[in-house]
Amino acid sequence: MTAMSKDFQAVAQLMHDETVTHTFVKDVALPSGKTMALLTLDNGLDHKKPTTLGPNGLLELRAALEVQAERAKNGEIDALAITGKPYFLIAGADLSAVTRLSAPDQSTAMASLGHYTYELLADLGVPTFAFINGLALGGGLEIALACNYRTVSTAAGALGLPEGFLGLIPGWAGVYRLPRLVGPENALKVMIENPLNSNRTLSGPAAAKMGVADALFEPADFIEHSIAFADGVISGTTEVKRPNAVDPTDPEVARRWLDAADAAEKFVDAKLSGAAPAPYKVLEVFRKGLAISQQESAVLEVEALTGLMSTPQFQNTVYAFLDLVQKRGKRPAGAPDPKLARPVTKVGVVGAGLMAGQLALLFARRLNVPVVITDLDQSRVDKGLAYIHGEIDKLHAKGRMSQDAVNRTKALVTGSVTKKAFADADFVIEAVFEELNVKKQVFAEVEAVVSPECILATNTSSLSVTEMGRDLSHPERLVGFHFFNPVAVMPLLEIAATEWTNDSSLSTAFVLGKKLKKTTVKTKDSAAFVVNRVLLRLMSEVQAAFDEGTDAKTADSALTPMGLPMSPLTLLAMVGLPVAQHVNESLNAAFGERFAVSENLQKLIDAKITALWVKDEAGNQVLNPEAEKLMAFGDQHSSKEQILARVQDALAEEIGLLLDEGVVAEAADVDLCMITGAGWPMHLGGITPYLDQVGASERVNGKRFNG
């Protein structure tokens, strides 16, 4: 490794502005009379700035460990422990630093640096302990895994190896050590299943139960108990049991190992269809790790990391995760000063249907203010209220709402057959039939009742907000407030302003969106805003290829390499054929033939067919035979590759136009919308980094979306 030390220094110099996590060392006199060196990792900042490891921090840790290894040799210390500042062991490697490594030798240096540092923890000459006092992700958990023993706090927020999700592998020996410690099945749950399931993590108690840690202590005196535990271990009075640990040389274990890898690979295929390389790489190194030494595995890990660091999927995920979800999603571009917002103390929802019910429940739960739903007759109102009460009861049954909260929330939601109930509301949202005249009529009635400042909001997905406001006395308080289905789950809220919308109303809308815990994006009033416009353009192209004569399977699987959450025809069925067609008609009216209205689709709608794919008797997915009979196809067959390129180009074109029209401020807003509103994968970076990478942006627009 010494040959690399120059490279380490070079990478460290490259990251001269790193927020360095320092290593502080204190000696602790143990009750047994022995001495422990206690290392604390701390960047000197408060809990809002998690500790991460960049090259400078790693080199400092390595230097501190070298000193302690020397002391161990001289008999000055009997044990070493490592812990973190309050709430964190280490949040992981410094991702923003990693994305700045441009040359492969830099990536190799960064990847090797972890091994170079952690190897001393694994073999210091005296027993080493990690006291996992808080968050320990990725390289943070791998520090703990490198130690000989581990304790964990019951309050440790999140433990995990999310590298597979980010586009890397747990390549600082996590992939090698974890399966030996907790068994191959558990290890793959931590390295594959959890990361790909919305990046789930383990709690402290769950980690202890799995065997990641040897002891679990409460946070109030976690360090004290961990030290007493360590003293017991080195004094031989405390026995450490690891029931889940395995010996891979045991043939039975080897069989389990490979079986677990096969099962995990099936899981990855189902999630990603091969669209992102990292999880497959995790499995590759995991499989090879079965029969080799840790040092041999380290070579493979560094190789894999070096390769993955330059993949677009890794770069895109870090962009999506750090720049979009964590930053831009929290500070929406173009939102007016929150101080201009007016208080919302009562909410009205026009309509008592399914969407209205979801909205009313969200408002009541998040705002804790009275919410009134209205509809044309009492039976619809009663049905709406019954739905809301049922949903509240479900939350209670799942343990997500206390009985007190159930009582409070149910009492907050009332129904009425007259809009007079909105008289003292500060915010009224309509969720009635998608028909411009109906919505205009509704707003006219509401405006007759409410104060001139009461915000009027529409949840329309494709109609013109501007047209809805044209006849209002106070159009300056009208906003588009577009949620995604299911409202409680999807994070995105598109907030559309018209030419009249004033800052105070817009600010109120954004502040309200934040209180509803939604990711808000400001859009211009433009047909279908962002997400539905992009989705519908995609579906139009696939539908067109299908109508032209491509077989359904080819058409529907052409986009598999993108790793979208579902295939276009499955999405179509989920949205509902009539709804999709309706939005498409609006888009067609607004933008013309780019959004072709499919005659085939209309035939299916007329025949009340709800899905193109059905299961046959053997359980295989087949084209609905009834549907097939109704439709007419051309004779132009496209290949998967052709369709994929066609869709990429169409998306590049549509997003280029959308940006030119000023629908959102930047390409980053489109990406944020696709991730939070359509569940598009982070490894595409939302969508525009992907379109840049596959060349579609330049093919169609002559330039990249992102620099």
Next chain:
Amino acid sequence: MSANASTVRNNARPSLDDRDVVFIDGVRTPFGKAGEKGIYHGTRADDLAVKAVRGLLERNPEVPAEKIDEISIAATTQSGDQGLTLGRTVGLLSGIPKSVPGFAIDRMCAGAMTAVTATAGGIAFGAYDVVVAGGVEHMGNHPMGAGADPNPRFLSERIVDPQALNMGNTAENLHDRFPAITKERADRYAVASQAKLAKAYENQQIQADLIPVAAKRPGEGWAVNSVDEPPRPGTTMESLAELRTPFRAHGRVTAGNAAGLNDGATAALLASGEAVRELGLEPKMRMVSFAFAGVDPDVMGYGPVPATEKALAKAGLGIDDIGLFEINEAFAVQVLSFLDYYGIDQDDERVNRYGGAIAVGHPLASSGVRLMSQLARQFSEDHSVRYGITTMCIGLGMGGTVIWENPNHADFGSKA
């Protein structure tokens, strides 16, 4: 020793009345020096109290937390990290069931002592069976008197001489009142206090009741504090002679013959005789009587004298019945005025065997329980002693005394 001692203690159980108040155990955090250089700079006061309470309950597993009837935690300054009704917050932060109530209490330096006597009254009355009582003071986070707003009437009506609000001045006043107590005597007492504590440390008599505390000073790593920070072993008359007298030019009170400014927390477990039998507890002391008394605030340090007189009278005992004294050493002069009153030599081996606050420190409201846990340990070491007292002076002119009986004594339980 242990087999014999435990036999004696077990024999104590049947002789307790149901409503007798006994001291089961007492612990404390190591004490730190207040201020930016101290070991607890950056640590919250309530966290110190939590460590003490959790440590106490952990080493008394036969007392289930849900059996606790009250948690009383004292602090002199009841704001910030010492605000919000400490007894309750400490209970919640310690993971004690929410069904267990708590309160905060203040009698300045005698806070923890008052937490003990107040809950002892509740036990005697039958309102409680098991209580936690203790105190905390983080004088680094809460400098003495900070935020106080003394009533102008103290001055205008000469109710309290304003200079008596400064404890150092009252110690100088005590030297004036008792000219026989010279600076030389005070220093000699202080040197002995340091030496006695050093000896007690050597004999492991202090460490046994300390709960180690992990603390993180700003800009440093975690450290584990398992010994007191204030002691200055090896203190000599010469080294003390050089110290300045901050309260009065050419005065007698120095940082060397007074307790310092400190951070720390204590906690004790008290129980009724009935609970002792029900839970199979081993009492370390039985409360015989207690009393508080007031004196002129100008000579606040004299408070232990009338308080002790009162407590002895209530117990039907004389000063000669007392075999061990744990007297808080706010100032050497204040201890000496007490000893002189009773004609006890300042080197008498019954007094502060482990040294006192001059050496170990005095985080105001926490100190009362330190006196008790030290007396309890001395009781277990010396079965020949039947009665001991814990006593302390209190700001604004008060004293408090609690008389305890040693369950290891042969005559324990028989009416004296």
